[in-house]
Structures are given as structure tokens and as C-alpha cells.
Amino acid sequence: MKKNMMIPLFLFLTCYVLSFLIKDTISLELTNKNQAPSLSHLFGTDWLGRDMLLRTLKGIQLSITLGVVTALLSTSLGLLLSLLAIVHPYLDRMLSWLIDLFLSLPHLVTLILISFVLGGGFKGVVIGLMLTHWPAITRVLRAELLQLQTMPYIQISKQQGKGFWWRARHHFLPHLFPQLMVGFTLIFPHAILHEASITFLGFGLAAEQPAIGIILSESMQYLSSGMWWLAFFPGVTLLLMMLLFQRFANAFKHHLERDRSYEHYFNG
Amino acid sequence: MLEITNLSFTLPNQQTLFQNVSVTLHQGEIVGISGASGLGKTTFAKVVTGYLPAESGEINCKRLKNTPHPIQLIWQHPEQAVNPKWRIRKVLEEAGPIDQELLEELQIPFEWLQRYPHQLSGGQLQRICIARCLLTDPSYIIADEMTTMLDPIAQAEIWQLITNHVQEKKIGLLIISHDRLLLDNLCEKIIDFRQYVKPLDDNSRNKHEGVRTHERTT
Numbered sequence: 001m002k003k004n005m006m007i008p009l010f011l012f013l014t015c016y017v018l019s020f021l022i023k024d025t026i027s028l029e030l031t032n033k034n035q036a037p038s039l040s041h042l043f044g045t046d047w048l049g050r051d052m053l054l055r056t057l058k059g060i061q062l063s064i065t066l067g068v069v070t071a072l073l074s075t076s077l078g079l080l081l082s083l084l085a086i087v088h089p090y091l092d093r094m095l096s097w098l099i100d101l102f103l104s105l106p107h108l109v110t111l112i113l114i115s116f117v118l119g120g121g122f123k124g125v126v127i128g129l130m131l132t133h134w135p136a137i138t139r140v141l142r143a144e145l146l147q148l149q150t151m152p153y154i155q156i157s158k159q160q161g162k163g164f165w166w167r168a169r170h171h172f173l174p175h176l177f178p179q180l181m182v183g184f185t186l187i188f189p190h191a192i193l194h195e196a197s198i199t200f201l202g203f204g205l206a207a208e209q210p211a212i213g214i215i216l217s218e219s220m221q222y223l224s225s226g227m228w229w230l231a232f233f234p235g236v237t238l239l240l241m242m243l244l245f246q247r248f249a250n251a252f253k254h255h256l257e258r259d260r261s262y263e264h265y266f267n268g
Numbered sequence: 269m270l271e272i273t274n275l276s277f278t279l280p281n282q283q284t285l286f287q288n289v290s291v292t293l294h295q296g297e298i299v300g301i302s303g304a305s306g307l308g309k310t311t312f313a314k315v316v317t318g319y320l321p322a323e324s325g326e327i328n329c330k331r332l333k334n335t336p337h338p339i340q341l342i343w344q345h346p347e348q349a350v351n352p353k354w355r356i357r358k359v360l361e362e363a364g365p366i367d368q369e370l371l372e373e374l375q376i377p378f379e380w381l382q383r384y385p386h387q388l389s390g391g392q393l394q395r396i397c398i399a400r401c402l403l404t405d406p407s408y409i410i411a412d413e414m415t416t417m418l419d420p421i422a423q424a425e426i427w428q429l430i431t432n433h434v435q436e437k438k439i440g441l442l443i444i445s446h447d448r449l450l451l452d453n454l455c456e457k458i459i460d461f462r463q464y465v466k467p468l469d470d471n472s473r474n475k476h477e478g479v480r481t482h483e484r485t486t
Contacts, residue, residue, distance in 0.1 A: 152348045155319055160336045160363055160404060170362075174353045261384050 005251035008244045015241065019061035026050045037229050044229035047222060056234045058210040060241055063192045070126055070191040074133040075184045082141035083168055086149055102135040111194060112203045125204045129191045137183035141176055148175055178253065185249040189242045212238050269294050270339065270408050270440055275325030277308065277315055285311055286464040293408060293440040298431065300443045300451035303461030309444045313410045317341040336363065336404035344413040346393040350385045356396055357381040363403035374399050374429055391422040398430060408440040427454060
């Protein structure tokens, strides 16, 4: 039980921390350019002779930071908005309209628009991703809250003089937690992939930032000349990191939702 | 003294459920309300305790902001009335600080407090709900079919506990029940709820078949 959770988390964090130890500048060795994977360069080298393993790790670090920040921001935004929706039916109508509006537009179009207006870069991409990924989770949370509100124990809580935020914290949050967790784990890889695609299109991160999206989009030009390792290894690494994270999130959810009936509430 | 005057309630489909209900309840008094299913007794209880807005009429007891309502309702189904994700301790603490003496009086062992609601039986859970209601220190209590799902022995036990407590603390108790014998035994006064309900015309009876099918001539 504990092992299921700790091993993926440990591997994930190791990769993440490891990438911080790498120097910011990866040396160019033009004599070693376009090398296939070997023992001295596990992931091969690119057209400038840069070691692809180091570049991938650096890229993963940036992508994970971006994914976590975005997923966190959009789930919190979703939670906040769905709570507002149950304050008053009027707010609920407004929110539903807003959700419909955002869902009716393709993610990528809105994302490009927002990111472009904000001038691109890390900030632009994060805000763009946050503003495009909240509607799905908000809709799920809102439905759950509307149902919870009709439960007798919520009405009793109200009648016992508890305020809205007290109820939100003690009654709603424990019930919403599984949805929040699932929403977070779904948005996280989604955000990274969208970041990669928007960068690929040229509206996202600047070319000198070593994000996975940049690495992949650059490698596209070299794929036809047989340099498969430029795209293969970064892609597989990204996939592995996603799987590790998903494993951890799943185990964590099970851990939090375990049957506590026979655990001691009081110390001792 | 709780005074309810000319209380009326209309359903969302514009049908009047009950009209001009007037009830007075003194502190320490036990009053019963009887009537067949679907007459609106539970809705009446919910209106009086502030769960639903009244259409017209006066209740001289209102809730102040951020304090428990002085009239507390005990629900028919205790398993719906407690948050399934909370331990009993938290359920009780929501109403107020836990009173050891009260728990002993209601025969709630301390050990139950660390359990989850699904680890208690219906009767045990109903006692928890009563304890929670009493912890808010109410002036009046409305017991809505409080013991319908219990066997006669458990019913007798619970009524004994609550009537003792009510008389001791001078709380007004309004009992809603089908069970005429129970009301005869417990109450000083019994109100027949049928007198406040307008007979349905044939038209709406067809539309809402089975809502009010009682004999009105008895």
C-alpha cells in the first residue's frame, strides 16, 4: 500500500531534482554532432552536438513545473467558481453560461489567443492553460455540489448556524476531494501536451527554453534524415514521467480514501 | 411560548398544501400532530424550523445569524441526517461542545464517538441525532416520525429518554406521527392536521394520483 505510493513518487522526484543539478548551459561539441545513442551519450546528440539526455532532463523539469502549476491553478479556479455557483442561482446561471462558452471553443484556439495577448513565454502559457482547462472540472464539481446541497445533513448544518465557508471546508471539501484529485491528474498531462503543441506552433515558450515541446518540434526537421533518437527518447521520457505521476496519484487517492473505520481517532 | 399563526404553504405547482395552521406550544409541553400520509406534516415541520420559506403566516421564533435555530427538527431518517464521511464525534461537535452527562443520559457510550455513521444501527444513529439536537440547547423540538423505523422496544426506550429530558429542561416538544396510540400516550394535546388541508378537486386528484387518497369522511 505504502510502497505503491512511495516508489513512483520517489522516482518522479528524483528525476525532477536531478534536472536541477544540471548546469544551465549545455556545452556544444560540434565534433560530436548527430551521434546515435551510445554509452557516452545515452540519448545521442543533436545537430549542434548537445547531449540529448541533459536536454531532455532540463526539458522535463520545465514541463513538469508548468504542468503542476497549471493543474493546481485550474483546479483551484474550478473549485472556487463551483463554490460561487451554489451561493446564488443567478451566479450559477452566469457560470454555466461561461462554461458553455469556453467548452464551445476549441482549447487550442483560446489558448493561442490568450497566450498571444499576454506575450507568450512561461507566464503567457500558464495563464492561457489555466483559463482553458478549468471548465471541465468546474462542471463536475458544480454537479456534485448541487447534489450535496439537497442532502439533509447539509441543511441541518445550515440550520445549526454554520456559515457558508465552514460548510465548504468541512462538508463539501471531503466529498469533492476524489473529483479534485482526478481532475488534477487529468489536467496535468493535458497541460504539458498543450504546452508542447502551442510551443510547436510558435506561440508558446521561446526557442531558447529547453521545454519538451521545443525539443520535439525542432526534432521534426531532422526526423526525415533518420535521426529518430531526437524525438524518440524525449517523447518516451515524457510518457514515463506521466505514467509515474499517474501511478502515484492513483495510489495516493486510494490511500486517502481507505476505510478508516477501525483506525483509532484518538491517540492511543 | 411558540406561536404559529395562520401558516400557509403552496407547492411550486401552485397547489395549496395547507392553510392557516395555528399552533401554540408552551415550554415543557408535549403536543402531537396526526394525519394521514401526504398531508404535508413534514413540510409543515420544515417550514416551522426554517428549512423552507412560508408563503404567509407568522412564527414568533426566528433564527439569529450564526446561532443554531431555537426550534430544532429531528428527521425521520437518521442515516441521511449525518455526514457519512464524518466520525460521530464530529457530527456531535458540529452542534456544540460535547456534554458527557447528556451522552450518558441518552445511553451513548463514549466509544461510539470514534465510529463512522455506517458502523451504528438505525436506532443508535437516531439517538446520536437526538443528542446533536439537544446539544444546540433548543427551546422547542419537532420530532418528525422520529421512531417509525424502529421496533417497539427501541421506540419505547427513545421516547422515555426524550420525554424525561424535555420535561426536565422545559423544552416544548411537537410530535408528528401516524401512530395514534403513541400520541395518546405521550401528548397533552393532539392536533388533527386534516382540518388545515383543503380537499382536492377531482381535476388535480387525477393529475397527482396517490398523493392524498385518504378518506375525508371519517
